[in-house]
Structure formats: C-alpha cells, structure tokens
Amino acid sequence: MSVAFDRSPQARQALEYHCPRWRELPALELYMDQMTGYIADVLRPLLDSEEEERPLTKAMVNNYVKARMIPRPDKKKYRREHLAHLILLCAMKQVLSLPEAWSVLQMAQQENTFPQVYDYFCQELENALSQVWDQPRREESACLEGEGAALLRRLTQACANKIYLQKRIAFEEAGIPPEARKK
DSSP states (O other): OOHHHHTSHHHHHHHTOOOOOGGGSOSSOBOHHHHHHHHHHHHGGGSSOTTOOOSSOHHHHHHHHHTTSSOOOBTTBBOHHHHHHHHHHHHHTTTSOHHHHHHHHHHHTTSSOHHHHHHHHHHHHHHHHHHHTTOOOSSOOOOOOSHHHHHHHHHHHHHHHHHHHHHHHHHHHHTSOGGGSOO
C-alpha cells in the first residue's frame, strides 16, 4: 500500500464514508429533483470521478418504477423506502447488472425486512471499505438470516474493491500531467 495514497483525499473520502441508515434517511417526502440530488450527495464520495454529478437520473427512476424495482411515488413524492431502494440499486449496479442486483435484494428480503436489509448493506459497505484499506471493521453488523445476507456481504466487498481501484487510479492520474497520459 502506498502511504501517500492512504493519506490522499481519495482514500480519506472512502474511509470516512457514511451511508445513512434507515432512520437517518429524510422522513419528509421529496420531489424527484430533491430525491436525485440527495442520492447524488450520498453516493458522491464513492463515485469514480468528480465529473459524475448524478449517479441517478429522472429517466432511470422512471424505468425502475416501470420495472417495479421501486414503488410508485405518491403524488410525485418519494419516501424513505424509495431513497433506500435507489441508494442500494445505484451502489449495487456498479458491480452487477440491474437484474442481478434486484435478485440479490429479493433473496435478502426473503427472511428479513427491507429496513434490516438496507441497514445491513450500509454497515457491510462501510466495513468492506475499511477492510480494503487494511483498516479494522468499523463495527459488527446486525445478523441477517439466510443466503441473501451472505450475498449482500460479498456484494459489498466487490463494491469496496471497485471503489478502491477507482480511487487509486484517480490518485495516480492526478500526479501525472494531462499531456503525459495516454488516451
């Protein structure tokens, strides 16, 4: 491990990342623009590039509603359940196809409530980010029942590894003059 990289803003962003738990998600209903902005703020520390402002677009949300991956909004307003589903899907689709991510979510919910699955994913993602930087786990996650929990844990490890690699590449490229980079 590079000491310079481990102390870099890229590494610090990931190591200090906090995924809001179910109870921390806004209790107020949000309109589409507010909701996509909120999710962008939550996921921004994990994105592979500063230019990528919106990990979620209105069209994507509408497609998820049509595919019944998230509930329909009530009077064009999105609740905590919508936010949690969309945070999970946006994080998961970084390493899985959307149908695969949806399958993992469905398996995890067979024996657990959705808020339990969401909180478990958040905690495991934070733990996986710590571990990929050779840091201790932040805290033990609540136990979930069934094979879905094991799949979620493996998924968070895959997400953390991808984030690590992207942050490391961004760190290395930041030290290379643009004209010296191969395109």
